[in-house]
Amino acid sequence: SSELTQDPAVSVALGQTVRITCQGDSLRTYYASWYQQKPGQAPVLVIYGKTNRPSGIPDRFSGSSSGNTASLTITGAQAEDEADYYCNSRDSSGNHRVFGGGTKLTVL
Amino acid sequence: EVQLVESGGGLVQPGGSLRLSCAASGFTFSVYWMSWVRQAPGKGLEWVANINQDGSEKYYVDSVKGRFIISRDNAKNSLYLQMNSLRAEDTAVYYCARDLTGIAFDIWGQGTMVTVSS
Numbered sequence: 543s544s545e546l547t548q549d550p551a552v553s554v555a556l557g558q559t560v561r562i563t564c565q566g567d568s569l570r571t572y573y574a575s576w577y578q579q580k581p582g583q584a585p586v587l588v589i590y591g592k593t594n595r596p597s598g599i600p601d602r603f604s605g606s607s608s609g610n611t612a613s614l615t616i617t618g619a620q621a622e623d624e625a626d627y628y629c630n631s632r633d634s635s636g637n638h639r640v641f642g643g644g645t646k647l648t649v650l
Numbered sequence: 651e652v653q654l655v656e657s658g659g660g661l662v663q664p665g666g667s668l669r670l671s672c673a674a675s676g677f678t679f680s681v682y683w684m685s686w687v688r689q690a691p692g693k694g695l696e697w698v699a700n701i702n703q704d705g706s707e708k709y710y711v712d713s714v715k716g717r718f719i720i721s722r723d724n725a726k727n728s729l730y731l732q733m734n735s736l737r738a739e740d741t742a743v744y745y746c747a748r749d750l751t752g753i754a755f756d757i758w759g760q761g762t763m764v765t766v767s768s
Contacts, residue, residue, distance in 0.1 A: 577695070577756035584761055585687075585695065590754035613719060629696050632752045637709045639685065639697040641754065 545633055546642035553648040554619045556571075562614045564629030565640045572632045574612035576605060579626045579644075588627075589614055616647075624649045652676035652757055656756050659762030666736050666766070672729040672746030672759055680704075680724040683749035684738045686731050687759075688742035696742075700729065700749050714740075 546566040554560035564574055573592060577585035589594050589605035602617045612631070616623055631640040658670040670686070685700040691733040699710045699720040708720050729746050743763050747755035 570676040570684070572752065577755070578693075583759040585755075586758070587754050587756050590750070590756070596756060626694075630695075630697070636752075638711065639700065641687075641697060641748075644694040 545627065545640045546594075546629055547629060548627075548629060548642040548645045550568075550647070551644065551646045553650055554616070555650050556621060557618055559615065559617045560628050562616075562647065563647045564612045564614075565610055566631065566642075567610055567630050568634050568640070569607060569610050569612050572636075573607060574605070574629045574631045576603075576612075576614045576625075577628045579628065580624075582609065585628065612639055617626075619649050620648050623647065654748065655758055656744065656746050656759040656760035656762040659744065659764045661765045661767065662736055663687075663768050664766055666735060667732070668672040668736065668764060670731040670744055670746075670762060670764070673698070674727045674729065674748075677748070677757075678723075679727040683751050684722060685747045685755060686720060686729075687745045687747055687755065688740075689745070690742040690765075692762075693742075698744070701729070708756070726762065734763075738766050739756045740764060741766045749765045 575590040579585040593605040604615045606613045626644045628644045633640045653675045655673045669764045686698040701708050701720045717735045721730045743761040745761045748757040
């Protein structure tokens with residue numbers, strides 16, 4: 543079983559704000575990174591570190607962390623944000639990487 | 651252009667072997683950790699293995715330990731995954747990714763499909 547837990551599905555109305563969460567003990571020590579994956583495509587990094595966005599990622603994507611929970615927030619969700627979102631971090635040993643089970647985001 | 655291109659996937663019988671390759675271009679390959687990540691059909695992402703810059707450190711997910719071997723050739727800007735004793739549950743798209751030392755996977759290839767079936 544995954545050491546990072548995500549809600550399987552979340553929905554948001556167009557233009558509204560949505561938060562996708564990721565829980566795990568290792569998040570008390572390590573930051574999470576977040577990936578967006580659309581059908582048939584490779585994952586794309588959207589957030590890493592404390593709240594860093596790679597070049598080309600819209601600023602409506604942001605990240606935060608508190609205790610054992612990391613969050614990805616989309617402020618003003620767009621239709622093109624409909625996708626699967628995965629969190630990733632180190633495991634409790636620090637040597638391995640682990641993904642959350644993924645959250646399917648539906649934009650209504 | 652920064653790019654990763656995987657190759658070597660295909661159909662293999664249970665118990666068989668396959669070697670995946672990942673060709674890197676557009677960046678200094680030798681200064682980065684690299685990882686393999688897989689995704690079974692209709693399932694989520696699973697980290698498989700990673701390797702440090704000179705190949706002296708390698709880590710594996712428990713389910714492939716002892717069967718898969720990650721390696722790299724910095725002179726050829728290439729990453730490899732030797733997969734032995736393949737099982738049906740290894741069926742997946744395999745991605746190579748640039749690994750920012752536990753911070754993030756910032757560059758991904760397009761993936762190569764491995765199907766283990768008789």
